[in-house]
Amino acid sequence: MSDQPAESPAPRRGRPGYDQETVLRRAIEVFNRQGYDGTSMGDLAKELGLTKSAIYHHVPSKEHLLSAALDEALDGLTTAVDSAAAAAPGTSAYARLRTVVQESVEILVQHLPAVTLLLRVHGNSEVELAALKRRRAIDEKLSALVQAAVDEGALRADIPPDLISRLLFGMVNSLVEWYRPGGPVDADVLAASIATLAFDGLALHQP
Amino acid sequence: MSDQPAESPAPRRGRPGYDQETVLRRAIEVFNRQGYDGTSMGDLAKELGLTKSAIYHHVPSKEHLLSAALDEALDGLTTAVDSAAAAAPGTSAYARLRTVVQESVEILVQHLPAVTLLLRVHGNSEVELAALKRRRAIDEKLSALVQAAVDEGALRADIPPDLISRLLFGMVNSLVEWYRPGGPVDADVLAASIATLAFDGLALHQP
Structure with a gap:
């Protein structure tokens, strides 16, 4: 990585x-x-x-560094979402959503400092506003993918799709609060665990 | 409320x-x-x-206000965890954990500004260190409850219990980033949706 x-x-x-x-x-x-x-x-x-x-x-301005950092995080997340959209024809929205969740975790782990910075941005400058705009575009694609998975009957319909999207990626984003590379949990295990928790649930209904 | x-x-x-x-x-x-x-x-x-x-x-110091705010958030969360521990004898760890998750969401919504402040504290002073210590004590009780639910066979054992605890409450805590009282999602719906997502999963295995 x-x-x-x-x-x-x-x-x-x-x-x-x-x-x-x-x-x-x-x-x-x-x-x-x-x-x-x-x-x-x-x-x-x-x-x-x-x-x-x-x-x-070395650097023309502080804003230049911020812009480069935010683009690093946003480019990674955009690629994860767009590559899912471009998946092989016939791939279900459910499969694509599950892949996006796992890939988002991998991007977050690979670019942890840049994504951490992105998640703390509040729109205090032109650079930050542009980043928030790109973030909203990603969120809209994710919401549309959740909606498509609900529409195809693969995801439960008793939770509003927008709420599903916020909770899913809220859980993914919360990793920046505690995950540190080199710790006891590998990125692959983490990505698979999050997808399992979110899609399959923690409860063992069949013993 | x-x-x-x-x-x-x-x-x-x-x-x-x-x-x-x-x-x-x-x-x-x-x-x-x-x-x-x-x-x-x-x-x-x-x-x-x-x-x-x-x-x-009106106020003796800034630290006094911080301390009161952090105690407000911590008292609420501690009560939620301790009341689950004191549930009726025979209540499963699984049922208690599910209740704690829902009650944590309710506390977070009721005390949103204070919990937001708590989640941003990084230990820069005695007051903040004391709050972090109380937060760790809550986290340890939550981890123990997750472990007990795994031990009784109610929760999947293929995700490490510590990771389950972090992901569950990472999702709950991520609400401070977007939830606003009076918005389209009621606290009850939110609490139930989070418990459903986490324990039952989003995927519809049986159509």
């Missing part, structure tokens, strides 16, 4: 010792630790052991 | 127009909006239309 974004930012002015990728990783860490709004370019410079003026040789 | 904490803070010096309860509600709103660390007593005074010195007639 790679920790790289789906598309790395285009190479820009760099200094020996800090490629753009490293600067982005460290910036995301700091944003998650002390909040994006609570982080200054001076804080980022300090984190990297650079002077406040030297950091501008 | 009452919006009051289980135990209201003891009455203290008040001014006409602002009882302690109102001051606490407004403070929790501001803490959730701009972050506890990012809120000063001056901000709270401004919110209440008071001068910076007058606010000290």
Whole structure:
């Protein structure tokens, strides 16, 4: 499993010792630790052991780093949803939904810091508003997939489809609160466990 | 459904127009909006239309308000867990767990702002560390209840009990991200839907 974004930012002015990728990783860490709004370019410079003026040789602005981080998370989630939509003809909505849930978990684990940052964004700037817009588009595709699975008779109809979608992905997203790579639970086990809990349920009706 | 904490803070010096309860509600709103660390007593005074010195007639300190808010959330959740433990003899662990899940949702909805604040606390002070300690004690009781339900053969054993507990209450806690009282989903429907999804599963195995 790679920790790289789906598309790395285009190479820009760099200094020996800090490629753009490293600067982005460290910036995301700091944003998650002390909040994006609570982080200054001076804080980022300090984190990297650079002077406040030297950091501008690495990054044009704080917003640029935020934008790259949010795109990393959103690109991964969009790919997961769109690849399910493009599944082999005849694949049921149920099968596609179950795949999306598992793949969303894998994306979240692979891009944990970037997804964590995404989930904390509240629309305080143009960059954040654009990210929220992309997030809503993903949510709408997920809701449509849930509705299609209900319509084909594969999912229970006694819970409103919008609520199903919120609860499913609320559970997936809650992983950012506690999951840490290298811990006792592997990403595959986690993804399969979440799909089992959500679709098959925890109760053993047949002993 | 009452919006009051289980135990209201003891009455203290008040001014006409602002009882302690109102001051606490407004403070929790501001803490959730701009972050506890990012809120000063001056901000709270401004919110209440008071001068910076007058606010000290209402509250001794910012920490006092945080402590009251976190206790409100923790008292509710502790009561939900402990009342399940004290259920009628012969009640299965499964039935008790299912009740705790539903009651946790009800508590979260009744005390949404206070629980939201609790879930954002990261242990930056004595008050926050004490709250995290109480939260861990609740989590341990929940894990024990899940384990007991697995042991009695009522819950599937192919997902580790600790993971079940995290996923279940991760889903419940994710409500703070989107649930708003007065919206299209009633608290009862929400609580029942979450229990149905988690225990019975979304898939319709029998058409």
